[in-house]
Amino acid sequence: MKQVRLFLILVLSTFHLGFAQQPEAPKPEKTSGIFYKFSLATSLTINGDYTIGNDEEETFFESSALFVNNTVGYQFDKRTSIGLNFEYNWHSKQGLHFFPAYLSLQHNVIAKDTNLFIRGGYGTLLGMGKSFEKGNMYKLGIGFQGDIDDKNNSILIGLDFTRKRFGYKTLEGLSSVTIFLEFMLF
Secondary structure (H helix, E strand, O other), X not given: OHHHHHHHHHHXXXXXXXXXXXXXXXXXXXXXXXXXXXXXXXXXXXXXXXXXXXXXXXXXXXXXEXXXXXXXXXXXXXXXXXXXXXXXXXXXXXXXXXXXXXXXEEEEEEOOOEEEEEEEEEEEEOOOOOOEOXXXXXXXEEEEEEEOOOOOOEEEEEEEEEEEEEOHHHOEEEEEEEEEEEEEEO
């Protein structure tokens, strides 16, 4: 019986030592791979009816468009990434709906703890139904990217200029400047 107890104590202590915490080696920084990005953006316009000291709770800036974007992409290194974007745009003042699908390229001009980046994109406006306009679009932007945790996830904030061509023979156009907030999972 003593031999069985001694054997169990030996096995359990070996088992315990095998799973004791070892100091973790620092993980190498991930610089390339697949990422997912979710973005919200809005176009701001100046409220023409705003007066200083008004009691009607009007604001100086009004939102005139809403953009919701999903991106799946690949980051090549610390500086350059490419993405496939699917976006919903609603321009409330004009009553227009768009569903752009486009490729984007982002380059970090300054790649440090907080990155300064420029980006551009070009694609098509998909006709998802009668209320969605068909055509093409391009986008240019600038912004900042900062890490939010140890897993290389980050938050991006900046400005985008978007130009859409749509309508009969894409003769109509709509330009907008938006402020965006994005969450990137890497």
